[in-house]
Amino acid sequence: MGREPLEDDEIGREPLQVDHARIEKAVREILIAIGEDPDRDGLQDTPARVARAYSEQFAGLGQVPEDVLTKVFDVDHDEMILVRDIEVYSTCEHHLVPFHGLAHVGYIPNDKGQVTGLSKLARLVDVYARRPQVQERMTSQIADALMRVLEPRGVIVVIECEHLCMTMRGVRKPGAKTTTSAVRGMFRDSDKTRAEAMALILR
Numbered sequence: 315m316g317r318e319p320l321e322d323d324e325i326g327r328e329p330l331q332v333d334h335a336r337i338e339k340a341v342r343e344i345l346i347a348i349g350e351d352p353d354r355d356g357l358q359d360t361p362a363r364v365a366r367a368y369s370e371q372f373a374g375l376g377q378v379p380e381d382v383l384t385k386v387f388d389v390d391h392d393e394m395i396l397v398r399d400i401e402v403y404s405t406c407e408h409h410l411v412p413f414h415g416l417a418h419v420g421y422i423p424n425d426k427g428q429v430t431g432l433s434k435l436a437r438l439v440d441v442y443a444r445r446p447q448v449q450e451r452m453t454s455q456i457a458d459a460l461m462r463v464l465e466p467r468g469v470i471v472v473i474e475c476e477h478l479c480m481t482m483r484g485v486r487k488p489g490a491k492t493t494t495s496a497v498r499g500m501f502r503d504s505d506k507t508r509a510e511a512m513a514l515i516l517r
C-alpha cells in the first residue's frame with residue numbers, strides 16, 4: 315500500500331512525494347501486459363522516464379494556490395483584468411491521457427485595488443492542470459482559488475480543450491472542443507459584466 319489517499323482539502327499541503335520505484339514497477343508491468351519486451355533497447359529506460367514525467371505532470375498535487383499567488387500589489391485599478399489564451403495541458407483522470415487547450419482567466423479587483431502579477435494567473439492554472447483532472451472541476455477550482463486568495467469582486471474562468479481520450483481513441487472525434495466556464499461574484503450577478511467579459515474572451 316502507498317500513502318492514504320488525500321482528502322480534497324489536504325491536496326497540495328505537502329510537496330509531491332512521487333514514489334518513482336513504484337511507478338517504474340507498474341510501467342514495466344504494463345509493458346509486459348501489452349505484450350512488449352520491457353528489456354529491449356528502446357524500452358529499457360521507459361519506466362524511469364515515465365516516473366520522471368509523472369512527477370512533472372502531477373506536480374500540482376503538491377501545490378496550493380498560495381504557493382503561486384504570492385505577490386499581491388495595490389494598484390489603482392478596479393476594473394476587469396483578463397489574461398486570455400493561457401495554454402493548458404492537463405491529464406484526464408478517466409484515461410490518464412492528455413487534454414489541452416486554452417484558459418482565459420479574468421477578475422475585477424476589490425475596492426482596495428488588490429491585484430496579482432499576470433503570470434501568477436497562468437501559474438495558478440498549472441497548479442490545477444497538473445493533477446489528474448476533469449475539465450469542469452479544474453475550471454471551478456481556479457475560480458474558487460482566485461476568489462479566496464485575492465478576494466476580488468468577481469472572477470470568470472473559461473477553458474476550451476480538446477480531450478485526446480475523445481480524439482485518439484474511443485469515440486474518435488478529432489477537433490471536438492469542450493468549453494467550460496465558472497463565474498463568481500459580479501460576473502455571476504451582472505449579465506452586463508459577464509457579457510462584456512465573454513465578448514473579450516471569445517473575440
Ligand SMILES: Nc1nc2c(ncn2[C@@H]2O[C@H](COP(=O)(O)OP(=O)(O)OP(=O)(O)O)[C@@H](O)[C@H]2O)c(=O)[nH]1
Pocket residue numbers: 406407408447448449450477479480483484485
Ligand atoms: N465531464 C467530463 N467527462 C470527461 C472528461 N474527460 C473525459 N471525460 C469522459 O469521461 C467518460 C468516461 O466514460 P466511460 O464510459 O467510463 O469510459 P470509456 O468506456 O472509456 O468511454 P469512451 O471514452 O466513450 O470510450 C467519457 O465519456 C469521456 O469523454 C472531462 O474533463 N469532463
Ligand SMILES: [Zn+2]
Pocket residue numbers: 406407408409410411477479480
Ligand atoms: Zn479521458
